[in-house]
Amino acid sequence: MESEIVKIDQLVKRYREKLAVDHFSMEVRQGEILGLLGPNGSGKTTTINCLLSLLKYDKGNITVFGKAMRPDAYDLKGQIGVVPQNVAVIHTLTVAENIDFFCGLYIRDKKKRKQCVEEAIEMTGLGEYRKYYPKKLSGGLLRRLNIACGIAHRPKLIIFDEPTVAVDPQSRNAILEGIREMNRQGATIIYTSHYMEEVEELCSRIIIMDRGRNVAEGTTAQLKASLKNRETIRMDLVTCTDEIIRDLKEINHVYEVKQEGEQLIIRCDGGTHNLLHIMGYFEEKNIPFGRVTTELPTLNDVFLEITGKELRD
Amino acid sequence: MFCHIFLYRIKELLRNPWHLAWNLIFPLGLATAFFFGFGNLIKDDPEQFTTIPVGYVKEADQPFDQVLTALSKDRKDPILKVSEYKDEEEAKKALRDGDTKGYYIQKGEEISVVVGRNGVTSTTLHQILKEYENQKRVLETIGKKHPEKIADAVKTMEKGQEFLRPHVFNKYTSVYMNYFYSLIAMASLYGSWLATTMLSGISANMSERGKRFESAPVYKMTSLFAGILSTVLLQGIFNGILVFYIQYGLHLSFGVPIWQVLMVTTVGGAMGITIGVFIGALVKKRGLQMAFSLAVSMVTSFLSGLMWGEIRQIIESHIPVINRINPAAMLTGCLYNLGNYGLTKNFYRDLYSMVILTVTLLLVSVAILRRRNYDSL
Incomplete structure (x- = not known):
């Protein structure tokens, strides 16, 4: 069994009356890239700040590397790296000096530190900018x-x-590739985002957060497999009658048919060749139709089904 | 770790154009403006010390006669030129006519002083009488309780008087120097900006940088004291440059060895920094920190005489407690007393007040800032 790097158990954090994190639990296993996915304000950053012991919390337990995480747990803090949401660098120090300064908070040995700084510069592709001040860097380079x-x-x-x-x-692609590389080199990653495509592409396991709660977790495949909706078929149709809708609902695995303007949306809960069966119906009845598309479920569908709202809202 | 943070803080702050402008260039510019405004007045200041013509109305022989005689002689530039008048009317007339700057008058055992107007001259005349009364009281007490020690006491007091002389009657200071003392006080209090910048970089509840910093395995006290020491050093250097510029660039003398002035301005710089640390400990938002620092610097500097030279003296006469708690007035008073009277009781009072304020604010700030996690970020 993979060892547990982080364990958060029943975490509760309130900002006065507002419940920011509501009995949230999660585990992070060694060597994985865990995606913490949720819309803005879902409690991701608050959870991370509690994990880092920067924020006090009302209830719950947090352990890192098997030890209780506290503000003075310097041995644990020394093994954690943080890349905050907003750019947190010193604008009057050069690129190399910034990296050296923050690295020096963890590594005292100058020789070792120099090596680490060089490696970080190389990994992030900042070699030619080492003497630049941050204000001279583009947004991507700053990140x-x-x-x-x-x-x-x-x-x-x-x-x-x-x-x-x-x-x-x-x-963005360079950043994501860099994260994969760090993971290949042995680092365990916690990645928070509200971009589901990124999380889907990068993470080996995903936790979906909403209103401070852990609403679902698993691999992308596991999360999608938990959905009732397995396939959505969209079809442009000029004339749609109640009879057509009734007939379509009788096709095996079709569980929802609805009309939006001139588009018919058909949802299926599994099965194979659903599109063929549906198109066969229209050909048999000689009903003309336009463009047809089929979509497999996304994490947004998972979020929609669990919370009743879009992740992008 | 301490050195790592200390050195990078120095580098970071020294390259900050905003701080260089406000903590160094602006005070130098203001000093230059003051110089062009009334530099010549300083050099030709009528209040600049020359021998003070003073009247004396006596009823009978008193030990005070000897003090006046001593201060009228025994020096290349005597301190006093004493003219005796038979009654107060004559002395008043001489004062009105400008023949004297003031007069001492005996009424029985009591001696009082009447002066024409406030300034260095009046302060000097008051100071002489005050010193005499103090010494007289001490001698009377010793005479009653330990008559055998009276000779030693007289010797000690003579030494004290010698010590006082080269400072009390400094030839080179001017009342207009008060503006420069206040300017140095203002520059020192601008150190509070350096301190708030430093604090925001190490406190998770003030900036993203602070969050990153506090996520690292660094003792809060290490980072705090490395930051404070770096800012005190920088502000001390900025103050030193200002002092050197006034003394050697503008050729306006502080009237005492420059190391004494530098010592005082370094303490002043440390006081400014701890005021900033205190503001940073109480106020989380960067904009508000800057606003509070500016307000404290400007209001206290104004009350110490930055824009109206006599205001500190007026406050001293009517509500002296304000000068005792106003940090800019403490520093201004310290430099004023040092330049005009030397290492006197008043100088030490202001110096100790600065030290006490600095230490108190530091302790309170440390107590607030020592926490390492927050209710909100």
């Missing part, structure tokens, strides 16, 4: 610097809090 400052000391556990917000696609 890379933000990451380099959090990972230079080679932490065993790295927490990325929405690292790709407001980042161009090219930098």
Whole structure:
């Protein structure tokens, strides 16, 4: 069994009357990339701040590397790297100095530190910008610097809090590839985001948060398998009658048919060749139709089915 | 770890153009503006010390006669030029005519002083009488309780008087120097900005940088004291540059060895920094921190005489407690007393007040800042 790096048990955090984290529990296993997915305000960052012991919390237990996480647990803090949501660097220090400064908070040995700084610069592709001041860097490069400052000391556990917000696609891909590389090198990753595509692409396991609660968890496949909706078929149809809708509902695995404007949306709960069966019906009845698309479920569908609202809302 | 944080803080703050502008360039510019405004007045200041013509109305021989005689002689530039008048009317007339700056008058055992207007001259005349009365009281007490020790006491007091002389009657200071003392006080209190910047970088509830910093395995006290020491050093250097510029660039003398001035301004700088740390400990929002720092610096500097030179003296006459609690007035008073009267009781009172304020604010701030996790971020 993979060993447990982080365990959060029944965490409760209130901001006065507002319940930000509601009996939230999770585990992070060694070597995995755990995605913490949820809309803005769902409690992801609050959970991370509690995990880092920056925030006091009302109830619950947090252990990291098997020990209770406390504000003065310096031995644990030394093994964690943090990449905060907003760029957290010093604007009057150069790229190399910023990385050296933050790395120096963890590593005292100058020789070792120098090596770590060089590795972080190389990994984030900041080599040619080492003498630049942050204000001279583009948004994407700033994000890379933000990451380099959090990972230079080679932490065993790295927490990325929405690292790709407001980042161009090219930098985003570079960041995601960098995270994969760190994971390949042995780091356990916690990755919070409200971008489901990113989480789906990157993470080996996902926890979906809503209103401070853990509403679902598992691999992408497990989460999708838990859905009733397995396939959504959209069909452009000029004329739709009640009879057509009734007939379609009688086809095996079709459980919902609804009309939105000139588009018919048909949802199936499993089975195979659903599209063929439906198109066969229209051909048999000689009913003309336009464009047809079929969609497999996404994490947004998972979120929608569990919470009744869109993840993107 | 301490050195790592300390050195990077120095580097970070020294490269901050905002701090360089406000903590160094602005005070230098203001000093230059003051110099062009009334630099010549300082050099030709009528209040600048020269021998003080003073009247004396006596009824009978008293030991005070000897004090006045001593201060009128025995020096290349005598302190006093004493003219005796037979009654107060004559002395008043001489004062009105400008022949004297004031007069001492005996009424029985009591001696009082009447002066023309406030300034260095009036302070000096008051100071002489005050010193005499103190010494007289001490001698009377010793005479009653330990008559055998009276000779030793007289010797000690003579030494004290010698000690006082080179400072009390400094030739080179001017009342207009008060503006420069207040300017140094203002510059020192601008140190509070350095302190709030430093604090925001190490406190998770103030900035993202602070969150990253507090996620690291660093003792809070280590980071706090490394930060405070770096800012005190920087503000001390900025103050030193200002002092050197006034003394050697503008050729306006502080009237005492410059190391004494630097010592006082370094304490002043430390006081400014701890005020900033205190503000940072109480106020979380960066904008409010800056606003409070500015308000404290400007209001206290104004009350110490930055814009109206006499205000500190007026406050001292009517509500002295304000000067005792106003940090800018403490520093201004310290430099004023040092420049005009040397290492006197008043100088030490202001110096100790600064030290006490600094230590108190530091202890309170540390008590607040020592927490390492927060209710909200």
